[in-house]
Amino acid sequence: xxxxxxxxxxxxxxxLDRYLEETARLCAQPSVSARxxxxxxxxxxxxxxxxxxGLAVRIFPTPGAPIVYGHADGISPRTLLFxxxxxxxxPEPLELWSSPPFEPTLRDGALYARGACDDKGELxxxxxxxxxxxxxxxxxxxxGVTFVVEGEEEIGSPHVVSFVQEHLDLxxxxxxxxxxxxxxxxxxxxxTLGVRGVLSVELSVQTLTRDAHxxxxxxxxNAAWRLVWALASLKGPDERVRIPGFYEGALPxxxxxxxxxxxxxxxxxxxxxxxxxxxxxxxxxxxxxxxAVFEPTCNIxxxxxGYQGPGMKTVLPARAAxxxxxxxxxxxxxxxxxxxxxxxxxxxxxxxxxxxxxGAMWPAKTAADAPFVALAARTGAEVYGRPALLVPLEGxxxxxxxxxxxxxxxxxxxxxxxxxxxxxxxxxEHVRLQDWLNGARHIARILEGFAAL
Amino acid sequence: xxxxxxxxxxxxxxxLDRYLEETARLCAQPSVSARxxxxxxxxxxxxxxxxxxGLAVRIFPTPGAPIVYGHADGISPRTLLFxxxxxxxxPEPLELWSSPPFEPTLRDGALYARGACDDKGELxxxxxxxxxxxxxxxxxxxxGVTFVVEGEEEIGSPHVVSFVQEHLDLxxxxxxxxxxxxxxxxxxxxxTLGVRGVLSVELSVQTLTRDAHxxxxxxxxNAAWRLVWALASLKGPDERVRIPGFYEGALPxxxxxxxxxxxxxxxxxxxxxxxxxxxxxxxxxxxxxxxAVFEPTCNIxxxxxGYQGPGMKTVLPARAAxxxxxxxxxxxxxxxxxxxxxxxxxxxxxxxxxxxxxGAMWPAKTAADAPFVALAARTGAEVYGRPALLVPLEGxxxxxxxxxxxxxxxxxxxxxxxxxxxxxxxxxEHVRLQDWLNGARHIARILEGFAAL
Numbered sequence: 001x002x003x004x005x006x007x008x009x010x011x012x013x014x015x016l017d018r019y020l021e022e023t024a025r026l027c028a029q030p031s032v033s034a035r036x037x038x039x040x041x042x043x044x045x046x047x048x049x050x051x052x053x054g055l056a057v058r059i060f061p062t063p064g065a066p067i068v069y070g071h072a073d074g075i076s077p078r079t080l081l082f083x084x085x086x087x088x089x090x091p092e093p094l095e096l097w098s099s100p101p102f103e104p105t106l107r108d109g110a111l112y113a114r115g116a117c118d119d120k121g122e123l124x125x126x127x128x129x130x131x132x133x134x135x136x137x138x139x140x141x142x143x144g145v146t147f148v149v150e151g152e153e154e155i156g157s158p159h160v161v162s163f164v165q166e167h168l169d170l171x172x173x174x175x176x177x178x179x180x181x182x183x184x185x186x187x188x189x190x191x192t193l194g195v196r197g198v199l200s201v202e203l204s205v206q207t208l209t210r211d212a213h214x215x216x217x218x219x220x221x222n223a224a225w226r227l228v229w230a231l232a233s234l235k236g237p238d239e240r241v242r243i244p245g246f247y248e249g250a251l252p253x254x255x256x257x258x259x260x261x262x263x264x265x266x267x268x269x270x271x272x273x274x275x276x277x278x279x280x281x282x283x284x285x286x287x288x289x290x291x292a293v294f295e296p297t298c299n300i301x302x303x304x305x306g307y308q309g310p311g312m313k314t315v316l317p318a319r320a321a322x323x324x325x326x327x328x329x330x331x332x333x334x335x336x337x338x339x340x341x342x343x344x345x346x347x348x349x350x351x352x353x354x355x356x357x358x359g360a361m362w363p364a365k366t367a368a369d370a371p372f373v374a375l376a377a378r379t380g381a382e383v384y385g386r387p388a389l390l391v392p393l394e395g396x397x398x399x400x401x402x403x404x405x406x407x408x409x410x411x412x413x414x415x416x417x418x419x420x421x422x423x424x425x426x427x428x429e430h431v432r433l434q435d436w437l438n439g440a441r442h443i444a445r446i447l448e449g450f451a452a453l
Numbered sequence: 454x455x456x457x458x459x460x461x462x463x464x465x466x467x468x469l470d471r472y473l474e475e476t477a478r479l480c481a482q483p484s485v486s487a488r489x490x491x492x493x494x495x496x497x498x499x500x501x502x503x504x505x506x507g508l509a510v511r512i513f514p515t516p517g518a519p520i521v522y523g524h525a526d527g528i529s530p531r532t533l534l535f536x537x538x539x540x541x542x543x544p545e546p547l548e549l550w551s552s553p554p555f556e557p558t559l560r561d562g563a564l565y566a567r568g569a570c571d572d573k574g575e576l577x578x579x580x581x582x583x584x585x586x587x588x589x590x591x592x593x594x595x596x597g598v599t600f601v602v603e604g605e606e607e608i609g610s611p612h613v614v615s616f617v618q619e620h621l622d623l624x625x626x627x628x629x630x631x632x633x634x635x636x637x638x639x640x641x642x643x644x645t646l647g648v649r650g651v652l653s654v655e656l657s658v659q660t661l662t663r664d665a666h667x668x669x670x671x672x673x674x675n676a677a678w679r680l681v682w683a684l685a686s687l688k689g690p691d692e693r694v695r696i697p698g699f700y701e702g703a704l705p706x707x708x709x710x711x712x713x714x715x716x717x718x719x720x721x722x723x724x725x726x727x728x729x730x731x732x733x734x735x736x737x738x739x740x741x742x743x744x745a746v747f748e749p750t751c752n753i754x755x756x757x758x759g760y761q762g763p764g765m766k767t768v769l770p771a772r773a774a775x776x777x778x779x780x781x782x783x784x785x786x787x788x789x790x791x792x793x794x795x796x797x798x799x800x801x802x803x804x805x806x807x808x809x810x811x812g813a814m815w816p817a818k819t820a821a822d823a824p825f826v827a828l829a830a831r832t833g834a835e836v837y838g839r840p841a842l843l844v845p846l847e848g849x850x851x852x853x854x855x856x857x858x859x860x861x862x863x864x865x866x867x868x869x870x871x872x873x874x875x876x877x878x879x880x881x882e883h884v885r886l887q888d889w890l891n892g893a894r895h896i897a898r899i900l901e902g903f904a905a906l
Binding site (some may be wrong): 156196198200202207208209210212213214215216217218219220221222224225227228229231232235236237271275276277278279280281284289292293295297298299300301302303304305306307308311312313314315316317318320321322323325327349352358359394395396397 | 609649651653655660661662663665666667668669670671672673674675677678680681682684685688689690724728729730731732733734737742745746748750751752753754755756757758759760761764765766767768769770771773774775776778780802805811812847848849850
């Protein structure tokens with residue numbers, strides 16, 4: 001370890017209590033975007049915190065929650081962008097929390113609170129990394145930093161795209177650290193490099209103005225049947241999506257992606273345990289399960305029609321609906337899929353099934369051979385004492401596309417403070433102090449090395 | 454009109470107030486079988502009423518609500534059986550009633566109360582017919598009568614089959630009048646001669662021990678998809694049930710049934726108005742809609758899986774379920790269909806879809822050329838001044854099979870006090886006084902003619 005890294009590590013350890021207090025202060029401020037609770041108060045608190053850490057702050061209103069922006073110049077003209085969010089998931093069910101979700105509590109080497117990990121603790125770890133690096137460099141930062149802390153991540157980031165497009169000048173950067181990183185069950189740092197896009201729709205059918213008695217099923221059209229047949233036309237048990245042109249443009253993993261996928265551990269047994277899976281999709285086994293992330297999907301997230309209580313009601317439902325999401329791989333476009341979906345239903349005789357778009361995100365992927373990825377991997381290996389796992393593409397979706405494209409193919413990496421059981425989105429969310437420290441150290445080392453890329 | 458019929462009619466008109474009071478007294482006693490409310494009290498009240506009308510009464514306990522039995526001998530050794538029920542549907546939603554459901558109220562020539570039509574008013578009309586006939590015959594009944602008044606019709610009559618089997622000796626009869634008859638929108642008496650059977654099942658699938666994030670849809674099996682594919686294997690958009698052997702044994706309408714179907718009015722326009730139908734099943738039009746009742750059906754009564762609220766939740770459901778009912782025509786057997794359904798799912802690769810039987814009833818059909826039918830039709834035409842409509846088979850199901858088979862092909866006819874807008878099962882249920890009078894007169898004439906068949 002070089003002396004400068006030793007100073008950084010020491011600084012973070014010595015000031016851990018102060019940062020935990022800061023994290024606790026932030027977590028004590030409710031900010032539940034799903035019901036607009038405490039959003040402005042939390043944005044202002046984040047603004048004051050960014051200022052306290054030496055950033056010039058601006059708070060941008062949106063039609064929803066404000067976006068907090070902070071910037072500080074560094075010695076190098078290169079700028080590293082940080083994406084975080086100050087909103088949290090609703091804390092319910094409250095009775096399953098060991099301590100109240102908005103009363104941060106330290107126990108067993110971890111801080112428990114809603115947002116402790118996702119994403120308030122992670123934000124403070126990044127601010128701590130700034131302090132440590134600045135202290136190690138006698139008050140200067142080796143590179144510029146820009147923070148974007150939004151307040152609507154947990155509800156699909158509806159205002160980030162237009163914010164980025166309207167403020168491209170403020171956001172120029174040469175690399176970005178995304179929220180939500182951490183370590184795998186074996187303690188290896190996991191660096192995610194790409195996410196899938198998503199198209200979310202509601203399919204609904206109404207065949208009658210009101211429900212009828214099921215004794216009329218030989219005469220009256222049943223909405224649930226129309227929905228079932230329409231859904232079955234989208235995908236059969238072979239899991240192949242049947243919408244013509246759906247797979248058009250979908251890019252396979254690059255040779256380097258293939259190498260990374262091969263290097264990832266086999267999570268089959270773990271998933272069998274967590275979810276009690278008897279058979280995976282298409283009979284996939286072992287490492288095939290990792291590679292399958294390059295398959296776009298069509299998922300039924302919800303089905304509703306008619307009577308759903310105990311026993312039987314002999315009803316013929318007038319209305320039926322399904323929530324469906326399509327996860328899209330690089331090269332696919334949710335707008336294009338939406339058009340093809342509607343055309344397919346029409347062509348298959350399901351013109352009576354209406355398609356409502358509930359949300360869309362584009363896929364985004366950083367080339368695994370970008371020097372920024374190498375920096376994050378090397379520093380991760382140093383901090384955690386184990387080689388980093390590079391995940392070329394994750395199954396989920398997040399609005400990286402809003403930044404990466406408009407900012408000129410910005411390389412984006414996830415690096416953070418989470419671990420597999422941190423209970424983000426669930427009761428007893430927490431961050432372990434050691435994970436928090438390692439996460440901050442990792443960010444500090446990336447800041448250290450970023451100017452020289 | 455013969456003098457005896459004039460006397461009967463006059464008797465019923467003169468005593469209408471007393472019978473309305475009796476109906477009101479019975480309706481004022483709540484008897485909601487769905488929640489076991491007031492069942493024993495109502496059974497005792499019915500028992501006292503049958504006694505007051507000259508019947509020897511026995512009340513038989515069952516594992517559910519008691520069954521009230523009443524009998525009186527007549528001059529002829531022939532016996533006519535009446536099937537009625539004293540339980541009612543839950544009155545909710547209460548706020549949609551113009552007067553409280555258990556406070557019978559007379560207005561605009563009708564009695565409003567839960568049960569006023571279905572089936573307490575109808576029961577009292579039959580008791581009134583007994584009185585009128587007895588009075589016209591100087592205290593004797595021309596034939597024997599047996600009343601079975603059960604308390605679980607609205608919850609599927611779970612204890613009627615074993616009651617009949619255990620008391621065949623008490624139930625011997627040569628004809629039966631079922632509950633639930635009435636007139637059509639043009640005022641013609643409608644005599645239903647048959648009902649379909651029904652098999653009700655819940656199909657459910659569980660692919661995981663808990664819901665997952667939909668970002669894992671390329672790996673984890675989705676219960677909603679399994680359910681959709683299993684359902685689509687049961688029936689396609691051509692409405693043909695694909696379970697091998699499903700149609701085996703299903704009898705087509707007899708030549709006489711065909712004649713009756715042809716004589717029925719065309720309800721297409723009426724159903725278009727009531728239900729806002731754009732297109733009927735299989736494009737059926739006009740009188741084809743009536744004939745289609747001889748097609749057995751497979752109906753989805755409910756679908757449930759995953760997230761069903763507003764907006765989107767990116768969830769992969771661990772569990773999905775459907776309520777399905779099959780309406781069966783004469784010649785089909787619900788037990789046989791249940792076996793074939795399970796075998797079909799297994800064979801089609803849906804062994805993971807579990808099938809739970811929620812209920813079964815057998816079809817039952819009275820031959821349209823039975824002399825008992827001719828009596829009901831002739832007397833109906835006399836009372837209503839219009840030819841009776843004979844419905845060879847109705848779309849719904851009711852436990853006629855429990856009586857008709859064990860009692861040796863007992864001919865069964867529906868004849869009653871309902872009309873198309875009586876709101877049975879709904880708020881503001883009522884019986885019109887004129888319908889009540891006509892219903893009682895019709896029963897009296899059937900009693901009159903029954904001995905001579």
